[in-house]
Amino acid sequence: MKRDTVIGSSLIRPDALAKVQGRAPYVADIKLEKRDCLIGRALFPPYAHAKILSINTSRAEALSGVEVVMTAKDLPGLNGYGAAALDKPVLADKIVRYQGDPVAFVAACDKKTADKAVALIEVKYEPLFPQTDPKENLKPETPLIHEDHPMSKGTNISSSWRVERGNVIAALSRSDIVLENDFETQIVDHAYLETDSCIAEPDPVTGILHLITQGHSAQLNCRSLAAAFGLPHSKVHVTIPIVGGSFGGKEDSNLEVSVMAGVLALKTGKSVFCEYTREESFRNTGKRHATHSHRKLGATKEGILTAVAADITVNKGAYRSIDPIPQRMTMYGGGVYRVPNALVEARSVFTNQVYGCACRGLGVPQAMFIIESQMDDLARRLNMDPVELRLKNILRDGDTMITGQAIKKSQGLGLEKCIQAVCERIGWDKPLEQSDDPSIRRGRGIATIMYGTGTGYPTDGAHCFLNLQMDGSLMVGIATAELGQGGIIAMTQIASEAMGIPYNMVSVNYSDNHSSPEAGATVASRSTVFHGNAIINGCNILKDRMLCCAGQILGEDPRDLDIREGIVYTRQNKERSIPLTEAIKFAFSSQVPLTTTGSWYPPLNHLDPIMGQDTRMHTYTYGAQAVEISVDIGTGIYTLDRCVSAFDVGKAINPMCVEGQIEGGVTQGIGYAMMEKFELRNAMAVTDTYHTYLIPTSMDLPKLETILVEEPNELGPFGAKGIGEPPVTAAAPAIRNALFDAIDIPFYSLPITPIDVLDAIKKKKSPVVNRQERAATKNLEK
Amino acid sequence: MARPVQFFLNDRLETVEVDENEILIDTIRERFRLCGTKEGCRTGDCGTCTVLLDGRAVRSCLILTCAVEGKHITTIEGLGNATNVHPIQQAFVDVGAVQCGFCIPGMVLTAKSLLDENHHPTEHEIRIALSGNLCRCTGYEKIIQAVQLASQRMYP
Ligand code: FES
Ligand code: FES
Numbered sequence: 001m002k003r004d005t006v007i008g009s010s011l012i013r014p015d016a017l018a019k020v021q022g023r024a025p026y027v028a029d030i031k032l033e034k035r036d037c038l039i040g041r042a043l044f045p046p047y048a049h050a051k052i053l054s055i056n057t058s059r060a061e062a063l064s065g066v067e068v069v070m071t072a073k074d075l076p077g078l079n080g081y082g083a084a085a086l087d088k089p090v091l092a093d094k095i096v097r098y099q100g101d102p103v104a105f106v107a108a109c110d111k112k113t114a115d116k117a118v119a120l121i122e123v124k125y126e127p128l129f130p131q132t133d134p135k136e137n138l139k140p141e142t143p144l145i146h147e148d149h150p151m152s153k154g155t156n157i158s159s160s161w162r163v164e165r166g167n168v169i170a171a172l173s174r175s176d177i178v179l180e181n182d183f184e185t186q187i188v189d190h191a192y193l194e195t196d197s198c199i200a201e202p203d204p205v206t207g208i209l210h211l212i213t214q215g216h217s218a219q220l221n222c223r224s225l226a227a228a229f230g231l232p233h234s235k236v237h238v239t240i241p242i243v244g245g246s247f248g249g250k251e252d253s254n255l256e257v258s259v260m261a262g263v264l265a266l267k268t269g270k271s272v273f274c275e276y277t278r279e280e281s282f283r284n285t286g287k288r289h290a291t292h293s294h295r296k297l298g299a300t301k302e303g304i305l306t307a308v309a310a311d312i313t314v315n316k317g318a319y320r321s322i323d324p325i326p327q328r329m330t331m332y333g334g335g336v337y338r339v340p341n342a343l344v345e346a347r348s349v350f351t352n353q354v355y356g357c358a359c360r361g362l363g364v365p366q367a368m369f370i371i372e373s374q375m376d377d378l379a380r381r382l383n384m385d386p387v388e389l390r391l392k393n394i395l396r397d398g399d400t401m402i403t404g405q406a407i408k409k410s411q412g413l414g415l416e417k418c419i420q421a422v423c424e425r426i427g428w429d430k431p432l433e434q435s436d437d438p439s440i441r442r443g444r445g446i447a448t449i450m451y452g453t454g455t456g457y458p459t460d461g462a463h464c465f466l467n468l469q470m471d472g473s474l475m476v477g478i479a480t481a482e483l484g485q486g487g488i489i490a491m492t493q494i495a496s497e498a499m500g501i502p503y504n505m506v507s508v509n510y511s512d513n514h515s516s517p518e519a520g521a522t523v524a525s526r527s528t529v530f531h532g533n534a535i536i537n538g539c540n541i542l543k544d545r546m547l548c549c550a551g552q553i554l555g556e557d558p559r560d561l562d563i564r565e566g567i568v569y570t571r572q573n574k575e576r577s578i579p580l581t582e583a584i585k586f587a588f589s590s591q592v593p594l595t596t597t598g599s600w601y602p603p604l605n606h607l608d609p610i611m612g613q614d615t616r617m618h619t620y621t622y623g624a625q626a627v628e629i630s631v632d633i634g635t636g637i638y639t640l641d642r643c644v645s646a647f648d649v650g651k652a653i654n655p656m657c658v659e660g661q662i663e664g665g666v667t668q669g670i671g672y673a674m675m676e677k678f679e680l681r682n683a684m685a686v687t688d689t690y691h692t693y694l695i696p697t698s699m700d701l702p703k704l705e706t707i708l709v710e711e712p713n714e715l716g717p718f719g720a721k722g723i724g725e726p727p728v729t730a731a732a733p734a735i736r737n738a739l740f741d742a743i744d745i746p747f748y749s750l751p752i753t754p755i756d757v758l759d760a761i762k763k764k765k766s767p768v769v770n771r772q773e774r775a776a777t778k779n780l781e782k
Numbered sequence: 783m784a785r786p787v788q789f790f791l792n793d794r795l796e797t798v799e800v801d802e803n804e805i806l807i808d809t810i811r812e813r814f815r816l817c818g819t820k821e822g823c824r825t826g827d828c829g830t831c832t833v834l835l836d837g838r839a840v841r842s843c844l845i846l847t848c849a850v851e852g853k854h855i856t857t858i859e860g861l862g863n864a865t866n867v868h869p870i871q872q873a874f875v876d877v878g879a880v881q882c883g884f885c886i887p888g889m890v891l892t893a894k895s896l897l898d899e900n901h902h903p904t905e906h907e908i909r910i911a912l913s914g915n916l917c918r919c920t921g922y923e924k925i926i927q928a929v930q931l932a933s934q935r936m937y938p
Contacts, residue, residue: 012875019883020871020890022818022858029817191918193822193830193884244820244884245918278823484882484919656878660920664881667921690827690916698922699913703905706923 004565006493006503007718010656013489015242015482026244027197030212031273037199038067040264040274041114042102043121044284048683049131049352050096052103053124060106060120065113067268069121070105076266077230081259083220083252085151085320088355090228090259096125097145098318098353099684100256100284107264107272130683134292134315134349145350151320158316158348161327163612165402166341171307175298179377183295184749185366187315187678188288188671189687190359191695194244196254196285197275200261209266210237213258214244216251216481217521218513224255229262240511246483247668248358251523252321253285282688286357287678289325289348290315291366297374298341303382305339305393308402310370312346314363317355323348324455325356328363330612334402335371336415336450336622337393342402344612353683358523360665361728364451365672369750372447372733376740386737387423390448391416404613407620412721414648414711415622419448421646421707422626431772432628439634441770442641443742446626447733452617453713453722454602455524461601462530463517466495466538468546468594472566472580473505474539477516480508480531485724486657487527493653494532494717498539500563501580517597525621525722528653530600532717538598545592550583602715619713621721623647625666625730629738633768636758638739640670640700645730646707650721655708658723663704665727671696673732677751743768789850791816792860798847806842806850807831810857818858818887822916829915832888833857839895858887861894870894873932874925881919888915893929901937903929 018024031037045052057069072079072093079093080086092101104121108114131137131145137156145156152158172178198213209229215221218238226236243250261274276284291314298307310333314325326346333344348356379386394416395401397409407413423429423446432444454460465477476495480487488508496503509515519531543563550568551558560571569577587594602618625645631638645666652658675694679686687693712719732750740746745760745768761768769777784799791814798813810819810833819842822830826844833842834856862868870893873879880886889912896903896911903911908929909922917925 010878013878013880015883016875016878016880017864017867017871019880019886020858020874021862021864021867022816022820022887023864024883025817026820026884028821032811032815032817191916192882193828193916193918194820194882195822243882245882247918278825278828484884486881656924660878660881660924663921663923664919665921668918689825690823691825695916695918696921697913697916698909698926701922704921704923 005497007497007653008651008655010654011489011493011503013486013657015488024242026194026242027199027212027214028275030241031199034199034271037271037273038107038109038264038268039111039114040105040107040260040272041118042260043104043118044099045096045101045103045125047096047125047127048099049128050125051128052092052094052096053126055104056122057104060117063113063117063120065109066117067107068264069117070263070267074267075263078227081225081228081255082320083224083322086227087146087150088319090263100354102260105260105264107268130352132351132353132683134313134351137349137351145318145352156350158320158350159323159326160347161330161612162345163330163333163402164343165404168307168309168341168343171341172296172298172309175306176301177299177378177381179297179374179381181295181374181748183293183370185291185369186750187290188359188676189282189678189693190247190249191693192245192247192249195276195278195281196250196257198254198258198261199271199273200265201271202265202269204269208235208237209262211258211262212239212241214246214250214254215240216246216523218479218511219518220521221255221258222513224252225259225262228259229266238513240481243481243483247360248523249285251358251521253357256284279688282693283685284354286321286355288359289356293370295370295374297378299378303384303389303392305337307341308334308339308344310344314346314348315356316348316350317353318350319355321355321357325363329367331403331616332364332367335368336395336448338395338399339402344402353680354685360668361725364725365669365729365732368447368449368729369732373736376737377746386446387419387428390419403616405615410714411619412648412650412711412713414709415448415450417709417711418622418624418646418648421709422446422624422644425644425705425707426626426628426642428626434770434772435630439632441631441633441742441768442628443738443770444626444628445734445737445741446624447730447737448624449726449729450620450622451525451726451729453529453619453621454526454617455520456605456616458605460520461599462519462534463597463599464519464531464534464538465516466542466596466598468542468584470581470584470588472501472584474499474501475507475509476535477509478531478535479511479513479516479519480527481511481522483522485661486654487522489657490528490653491531491535495535495539497718498536499543501566505566525724525726528720529716529722532720533600534598536717537600538596541596541598545587546580546583549586549590549592550578553578553582553586618715619721621648621723621726623726623730625734627734627738629735629742631739631742631757633743633761636754636761638754638757640702640735642702644705645727646709647723647726648709648711649723650713650716651710651719652708653718653720658708659706661723662706662727665725666704666731667696667701669728669731670701673735673751675751675753741771743770744774785848787848787851789852790854792856800847802848804847806845806847809847810842816857816859820884820887822884829888829892830885832891832915834891834895837895837898839892858891861890869936870897870932873935874928877924877927877931879920879924879928885915885917889917889925893932897933897936902933
């Protein structure tokens with residue numbers, strides 16, 4: 001029998017056609033069919049930090065068309081919700097901690113009426129000083145942002161982590177070279193095109209509250225919200241239709257509109273739709289954390305890394321949200337390199353501004369910017385080629401990260417291949433062609449990254465339900481969110497291959513907490529591997545059962561049988577076969593169950609919490625990116641001329657989708673490097689539209705060149721590793737390093753806008769020269 | 783003040799009573815329940831609400847419904863359907879240009895408006911034409927490929 005495989009083939013995703021035709025319903029589209037749905041709106045405070053003295057809702061309540069006005073005293077359950085801690089108030093009670101804390105909710109017949117009612121609510125505030133500086137908030141005398149936080153008692157620290165290995169002080173004092181720098185990274189918004197929205201529908205018969213919403217995990221939405229509704233998890237039914245982009249944001253930012261819709265629906269007994277405007281989405285929802293890092297890097301004069309010491313402070317904003325940022329920034333503190341001595345410490349600190357949440361990369365974009373920038377500073381100090389320096393130090397089979405985790409080739413280690421691939425494609429060895437225009441300087445830069453697959457928590461694992469049908473088709477119930485990445489097609493391909501049936505016989509029921517079990521969220525670049533492995537596990541169980549049945553029909557040992565294209569056949573004699581449906585019918589009549597649960601857990605992480613030594617991720621995705629830029633030294637405007645990326649994805653289940661993930665991720669990384677910055681004044685958002693918060697357009701980008709490297713992960717489904725987040729992480733340092741090459745100016749904070757470039761050029765004492773000119777001067781000096 | 787407006791919506795003559803300040807996106811979505819026209823910003827920045835007005839791509843969140851009296855409006859629903867897929871739509875599907883899909887109806891209509899005027903646009907011309915349509919997922923790479931493929935297929 002032909003060994004056709006759908007693994008590695010760029011099948012068309014099932015959602016594509018509906019999406020290009022505008023027939024694919026997002027939450028707000030589903031609302032259009034629900035005519036009598038009430039509209040919920042919220043009143044937000046004009047301050048980032050204030051006491052609420054009084055609220056008068058009588059004028060709003062009197063407005064015709066208003067169904068209900070709610071304040072903190074009217075809630076059905078706990079006044080708190082959140083993904084990691086129930087610390088975000090449903091409605092602000094006495095205190096406002098950031099400008100996105102709602103003070104009152106209104107449900108009305110339409111949006112106009114609801115907005116009018118919101119404007120009629122009278123609130124007296126006593127403004128307080130917005131505490132926005134994390135360093136200040138660390139001081140013991142500084143007031144607490146949360147008087148009584150469920151997890152952080154008596155401190156403004158949200159979470160902290162440290163990784164210690166060897167003896168840093170001794171190693172740094174023995175190092176030939178020690179670099180010491182401060183780095184700043186900015187807040188960025190996910191800027192997903194579909195704003196946050198939710199429909200809440202109470203079921204008067206069962207008492208179930210149904211949320212049609214966005215998110216990364218229907219189960220996580222349920223767990224984060226149930227207490228606020230005063231309902232058991234079993235009575236919060238969450239379904240997540242296709243999502244118009246998320247990038248980590250809607251993992252919990254969307255809970256803001258969900259909780260509003262939910263409590264209004266419970267109060268009124270009617271369906272309620274809540275949707276943020278673009279401005280509200282910018283102002284209120286979670287962001288990528290801003291960070292400040294102080295980092296020392298030691299090396300020998302031959303360019304061998306000896307030690308890294310770093311101290312990192314993360315601006316948490318007002319609520320905990322998702323906060324492994326200190327943990328991630330420390331575990332990756334040594335980058336993709338062998339560093340025998342390390343002490344990296346980080347903490348995230350509450351402030352009165354928009355909270356930081358998961359944002360494609362979870363601390364790693366920040367970490368890689370710092371590490372990879374400093375590598376180029378070191379290369380410059382050593383007068384060594386940046387690629388040569390990297391190749392001397394990269395992790396190879398058996399080497400350990402600063403967490404003590406040994407890196408294994410068997411889990412896929414394509415780092416060197418990625419570096420070679422981008423160097424070859426961009427022509428790293430050839431001199432970069434300079435422009436004839438005297439005001440243009442050109443430069444080239446590289447960065448290398450690694451990124452673990454999975455959350456790394458000891459609880460990380462996935463389950464799914466499989467339900468084999470009498471006609472040989474398979475229903476897969478897996479809580480994987482379709483955020484645009486192509487989750488449905490990847491799960492379909494994996495199930496098809498594992499079960500041995502054509503892929504169009506597989507149907508994936510995604511994102512419904514009432515019909516699929518806990519699978520962990522579609523986050524941490526984990527779905528393909530974790531959800532995929534759970535599906536394979538379930539398919540293997542069903543397959544074994546069906547092979548036993550087929551064995552009895554065929555009179556063969558089941559171990560000699562296999563299934564392909566819906567046919568059970570004997571390996572030795574392909575002619576001896578029966579359709580899978582025969583085996584299924586036999587199973588059904590012999591009371592062999594046609595359903596099962598599939599599960600997968602990665603190897604247990606053995607953690608030393610004091611030293612931060614562990615084996616957190618079962619595999620890592622590796623990557624390298626090389627860019628070429630042109631800088632106009634008269635204006636500071638610089639353009640990206642080329643951008644070549646290579647990522648080791650283990651195995652690309654659907655290469656077209658994988659390329660799409662890389663191209664989109666790289667673009668977000670380019671935005672992070674060159675333009676994106678969420679700005680606040682007095683802790684109030686300034687950049688709350690797409691004309692103040694800029695993201696890359698088609699004119700800001702060169703052709704994106706993408707290379708897939710496949711070094712199989714022995715624990716991955718068909719060798720796969722995660723690819724959702726890694727592509728975001730390399731662009732910022734690669735571009736920063738290209739600027740250093742082009743104009744001889746190192747930058748230490750993000751973003752690097754043309755204004756920053758021009759300022760730096762103006763401040764520079766010596767003439768602006770690029771690499772070739774520098775080399776020429778050096779030759780002259782000799 | 784409500785007033786009647788007549789216009790062609792996907793080639794059908796329609797009459798609606800609208801307030802003078804009603805914007806076209808609301809008319810399309812709320813009154814006609816055509817959900818393919820997406821609202822990403824309502825401030826004219828993102829392009830997800832793009833429709834064709836007498837064949838040219840415009841932002842329906844920036845146009846008063848009163849102003850389209852007598853004009854032809856084409857939404858994504860007017861371009862093709864499940865059995866009759868427009869070649870631009872097919873090209874988007876074939877090259878994998880669709881991720882979350884929220885920007886896609888607007889992109890397809892902008893591409894239509896471009897290709898109607900310029901059958902063989904260069905990559906640079908495509909980039910210029912699409913630059914008012916934001917996409918946060920794809921990096922535009924495959925979207926540009928899709929427009930190139932559509933151009934080859936439609937105007938060989
Ligand atoms: S919704 Fe009209 S341009 Fe964004
Ligand atoms: S595909 Fe998601 S915004 Fe373009």
